[in-house]
Amino acid sequence: MPELPEVETVRRGLEPILEGQKLVSVIVRRDDLRIPFPKNFAKRLTGKKIINLTRRAKYLLMHIEGGDVVIIHLGMSGNMKILKNNIPQPGKHDHVDFCFINNIVVRYNDPRRFGLMTLSNEKKLQTHRFLKFIGPDPLSNNFNYISLSKSLSHRKTTIKAALLDQKIIAGLGNIYVSESLFRSGILPTRMARSLINVEVEKLVANIRVVLIEALEAGGSSLNDHVKPDGKLGYFQNNLKVYGRDNEMCNVCLESKIKKIRQSGRSTFFCPVCQN
DNA sequence: CTATCCACCTGGCGGC
DNA sequence: TGCCGCCAGGTGGATA
Numbered sequence: 342m343p344e345l346p347e348v349e350t351v352r353r354g355l356e357p358i359l360e361g362q363k364l365v366s367v368i369v370r371r372d373d374l375r376i377p378f379p380k381n382f383a384k385r386l387t388g389k390k391i392i393n394l395t396r397r398a399k400y401l402l403m404h405i406e407g408g409d410v411v412i413i414h415l416g417m418s419g420n421m422k423i424l425k426n427n428i429p430q431p432g433k434h435d436h437v438d439f440c441f442i443n444n445i446v447v448r449y450n451d452p453r454r455f456g457l458m459t460l461s462n463e464k465k466l467q468t469h470r471f472l473k474f475i476g477p478d479p480l481s482n483n484f485n486y487i488s489l490s491k492s493l494s495h496r497k498t499t500i501k502a503a504l505l506d507q508k509i510i511a512g513l514g515n516i517y518v519s520e521s522l523f524r525s526g527i528l529p530t531r532m533a534r535s536l537i538n539v540e541v542e543k544l545v546a547n548i549r550v551v552l553i554e555a556l557e558a559g560g561s562s563l564n565d566h567v568k569p570d571g572k573l574g575y576f577q578n579n580l581k582v583y584g585r586d587n588e589m590c591n592v593c594l595e596s597k598i599k600k601i602r603q604s605g606r607s608t609f610f611c612p613v614c615q616n
Numbered sequence: 617c618t619a620t621c622c623a624c625c626t627g628g629c630g631g632c
Numbered sequence: 633t634g635c636c637g638c639c640a641g642g643t644g645g646a647t648a
Contacts, residue, residue, distance in 0.1 A: 344641060375624060375643085399642075417641055418626075434626085453625045455642060471644080498619065507643080514641055583641095604620070607639085 343415040345479070345512030346552055346576070348399045350559035351421050355447060358423055359391045359403070359439075368438040370431065375416060375457045382460065385409060386439075398475045398511035408462045412471060416455025422448045475511045479548050484510060490541045493533040500536060501529035501603050504548075513548065516583045517555070519609045521548045523582045528615045529608045530601075554579060582609040590614060 343351070367383040379385075392404040403411035415421075424446040431438070437449040437458065449458075461469045476492065477483035492509045493500070503509055504518045513521070522529050524547040527540055536544070558576045577584075581592065586600035586609055596613040 347641080414642080416625090416643085451625095452627065453640090453642095455624065457643095496618090502619085505642090516641060605622095606642095 343399060343417075343419065344514035344517050345399060346517070346555035346559055348401060348415060348512070349396055349556055351415070352394055352396045352401055355401075355421060355423070356394045358441075358445065358447065359394050361390065361392075362441045362445075363388065363390045364439060365442055366438075366440045368440065370436050374436065374451060374454045375414075376459065378458060379460045382458070385460065386411070397472055398478070398507050399514070400472065402466070404463070408464070410461045410463060410466050412457075412459050412461055412469065413449075414457045414471075416451060416453060416457070418453040419449065419451040419456035422450065424448055474508045476507060476509050478511045479513070479552055484545065484548075486538075486542050486545050489545055490536075490538065493536060493541065496533040498533055499529060499603060500527060500531050500533045501608050503533040504544075505606075510548070512552070515606055515608075516580065517548070517551055519583045520551045520580060523610060523615060524551060526615050528612075529603065529610050582611060585609060 364386050365388075367386045369378055369383050372378065386405060386409070389409070390406040392406055395402045395404065399414060401413040401415075403413065405411065426444045428444065428446050431448070432450070434452040434454075435448050435450050436454070439447040439449075441447075449456075459471075466472065477488055489510070493503055496503050496509075500522065501518055504513050504521065505515065519529065521544060525540065525543040527536065527544065555576045558579060582590075582598050585598045588598050590596050590598055590611040590613065593611060593613040596611055598609055598611055601608050601610075
């Protein structure tokens with residue numbers, strides 16, 4: 342599920358529910374997700390007020406009064422749902438409940454458990470091991486032609502792998518890398534350092550466009566459930582190459598979309614539109 | 617330093 | 633129907 346647009350959609354959906362609210366209780370139903378929960382995780386949060394919810398790359402950061410920060414990652418299959426009033430019994434993969442007054446629960450569900458929750462604090466946040474190497478957010482001004490071309494110039498790897506690297510750009514995943522490269526007319530197999538100026542410029546622009554379009558599609562589907570089905574769904578119609586192998590490219594109408602394997606992961610592209 | 621590989625999990629799907 | 637292998641939106645940490 343979650344690349345930048347999905348995580349940001351979750352953030353926007355949860356923020357009005359969480360902001361300024363006191364955590365009445367926190368229920369943790371296992372010892373670990375991808376990593377163990379910190380000791381006394383629930384205890385340290387109980388009774389505290391949430392200041393706000395921010396995002397860094399694909400991490401959600403829940404800022405707590407007193408300086409604690411909950412670092413949350415949704416992994417591949419993580420999902421946060423807002424429940425009101427008649428709270429259903431937790432299912433097999435409902436690992437954490439954040440409970441608020443008036444029978445409101447924010448429930449974390451994650452079948453594969455590649456997600457994580459841990460604790461840091463405002464002072465150490467920037468240098469936290471999960472966050473300190475993360476590159477510029479593509480929706481911020483820190484991400485631009487200068488910063489990207491500099492990052493790519495000394496890379497000895499493909500542009501596909503480079504864009505997946507969170508140190509270079511924060512928040513892209515397997516879907517949006519393929520989509521961004523397609524819209525920029527760049528083959529995913531090109532070496533990162535081989536891109537010419539105009540190609541890097543196109544990439545910067547198209548990465549923003551793709552993410553913003555996905556964000557707008559996600560935002561429009563929000564009600565009191567954040568991403569209720571845990572799948573892309575709402576944006577699938579806007580994907581031009583991802584998951585469309587063997588389909589005719591609807592831009593050039595000349596070639597079928599190809600699927601290849603790069604460092605163990607699928608890449609989709611159009612051999613006519615991209616070179 | 618950088619690039620690559622593996623491990624961590626469950627569920628869904630196609631093929632036999 | 634059932635079983636098996638393969639695939640899936642991520643990434644920290646080990647290894648070379």
